[in-house]
Amino acid sequence: MNKQTKKVTLDNLSAKVDKLASSMEAGFKQLGSRMDKRFKEAKEDNQSLARMVANGFEHTATKADIARLEQGQENIQLRVDSLAPQFEVKGLERRVKRLEDRAGIRHTIHSQ
Secondary structure (H helix, E strand, O other): OOOOOOOOOHHHHHHHHHHHHHHHHHHHHHHHHHHHHHHHHHHHHHHHHHHHHHHHHHOOOOHHHHHHHHHHHHHHHHHHHHHHHHHHHHHHHHHHHHHHHHHOOOOOOOOO
């Protein structure tokens, strides 16, 4: 096989190094622009996620809301507790009325 050898000169070597440098520079610029694009997308995704989280917390109950709900539950429980004796009294009044009817006794004042 017959190989031809080229004479290496500073001009040839300088031209090859310049070509390699410009090729690498173009590659790095291309990579840099792709990275910039991806960083911008990631930043937009982060901002979008932050907005979604903030919107989610807008509709979350505050401590004051929870305190009002607890107070409302206590009020309801107090009202229910006061109703129980009323049901018992009404039941007893019906029983007394029935007994009075059977005994033929005139009815006393009963709450309606």
